[in-house]
Amino acid sequence: MPRLIDIITNNLTRRNKAVPEKGVSQTGSETRDAGGGMISRDIDPGPKESPGQIPEPSDRLILLYNDGLAVAESVIAGVVGGADLDGASVTNLAEKVVEEFIRDTCNSLLLCSYYTSKNDYLSSHLVNDVILSVAFGVSLGFGREDISKLAVASFLHDLGMIADSGLRMVRGKLKDKEFSQIKKHPIVSTEIAKKYFNDDICRIVIEVHERVDGKGYPYGKMDRELSPLSVLLSISDVFESLTHPRAFRERFSAYESLKMIISMGGRDFNNALIRDFINFTSVYPIGSLAYLNTGDICMVVARSPENNPMRPMVKIVVNNKRQVVARSTVIDLAKNQLMYLKGPIKKSEEEELVFLVQPRGFPEIFRY
Numbered sequence: 389m390p391r392l393i394d395i396i397t398n399n400l401t402r403r404n405k406a407v408p409e410k411g412v413s414q415t416g417s418e419t420r421d422a423g424g425g426m427i428s429r430d431i432d433p434g435p436k437e438s439p440g441q442i443p444e445p446s447d448r449l450i451l452l453y454n455d456g457l458a459v460a461e462s463v464i465a466g467v468v469g470g471a472d473l474d475g476a477s478v479t480n481l482a483e484k485v486v487e488e489f490i491r492d493t494c495n496s497l498l499l500c501s502y503y504t505s506k507n508d509y510l511s512s513h514l515v516n517d518v519i520l521s522v523a524f525g526v527s528l529g530f531g532r533e534d535i536s537k538l539a540v541a542s543f544l545h546d547l548g549m550i551a552d553s554g555l556r557m558v559r560g561k562l563k564d565k566e567f568s569q570i571k572k573h574p575i576v577s578t579e580i581a582k583k584y585f586n587d588d589i590c591r592i593v594i595e596v597h598e599r600v601d602g603k604g605y606p607y608g609k610m611d612r613e614l615s616p617l618s619v620l621l622s623i624s625d626v627f628e629s630l631t632h633p634r635a636f637r638e639r640f641s642a643y644e645s646l647k648m649i650i651s652m653g654g655r656d657f658n659n660a661l662i663r664d665f666i667n668f669t670s671v672y673p674i675g676s677l678a679y680l681n682t683g684d685i686c687m688v689v690a691r692s693p694e695n696n697p698m699r700p701m702v703k704i705v706v707n708n709k710r711q712v713v714a715r716s717t718v719i720d721l722a723k724n725q726l727m728y729l730k731g732p733i734k735k736s737e738e739e740e741l742v743f744l745v746q747p748r749g750f751p752e753i754f755r756y
């Protein structure tokens with residue numbers, strides 16, 4: 389299987405041949421390499437008005453995401469308090485997310501899925517998994533009914549962890565006894581789910597942590613025994629976990645996470661599924677940070693409407709003078725042939741800019 393870095397290099401080499409060596413950046417400077425020097429605390433306010441190349445304002449998506457978080461928090465509180473699952477709210481949220489991805493082929497809602505809820509990651513994790521798995525399922529052409537089941541199961545799959553909040557927040561490696569306790573959570577999640585939802589949904593919930601080599605849990609099922617919808621959620625769940633912080637580790641960048649997923653081929657996931665997942669995210673997933681040929685650093689904010697994975701929609705977040713740009717226009721790289729992506733940003737810069745992909749309350753800089 390080709391390495392991720394080779395995929396990037398091959399694509400960029402091909403792309404670079406078709407693009408002039410020099411271009412003009414959004415801030416009017418000549419092309420130069422990115423990197424070198426600390427990112428300044430000076431803020432470049434950027435242009436006053438965004439031309440709004442994306443049809444909908446992101447406020448609507450932020451509202452949808454925040455509604456999702458509210459449903460997650462209320463369902464979690466309900467389960468903790470021993471109440472019956474509020475299945476109607478879960479279904480309603482799942483349907484809204486499904487409709488969003490059927491309608492918006494640019495997948496802009498994915499940008500919100502980089503958020504992590506404060507104190508306890510569980511509520512954002514449930515919502516993020518719904519968003520990621522639905523977007524992935526729609527990209528593969530699954531039918532509406534299947535996608536709806538996947539959305540609901542994604543929301544429910546970790547409710548069994550609620551009773552284990554202590555274990556969920558453990559900072560070090562889990563002891564054997566603790567890990568065997570965690571391994572029971574898909575069964576508990578299914579117990580919660582089955583009072584309201586059908587067998588198809590419960591099957592996805594119980595199979596999320598199974599792996600193709602039979603070393604997953606709770607039952608050690610193997611590849612062919614797993615529902616196709618379960619494996620979609622499994623890989624989306626792993627990507628979400630890796631790209632978000634946990635009590636015992638920092639988040640990994642989207643690029644690092646994809647490399648780790650590639651290394652799981654043949655054990656956790658079959659290689660065809662991994663290929664499909666990378667085709668879906670591209671090597672520049674929405675929310676990832678990359679260098680532009682202009683020397684600016686950009687964030688990928690939406691897929692290309694023309695479905696060109698190497699030329700997504702981006703916004704500049706750090707200009708080539710190393711200043712954070714407070715408000716910048718969305719650039720459709722499929723239409724702007726003078727600009728192109730040069731590669732994911734360095735780990736050290738990713739750490740400096742982590743506030744961009746780990747926003748608190750979705751600040752202005754995160755909007756477009």
Ligand SMILES: [Fe+2]
Pocket residue numbers: 513517545546625
């Ligand atoms: Fe999960």
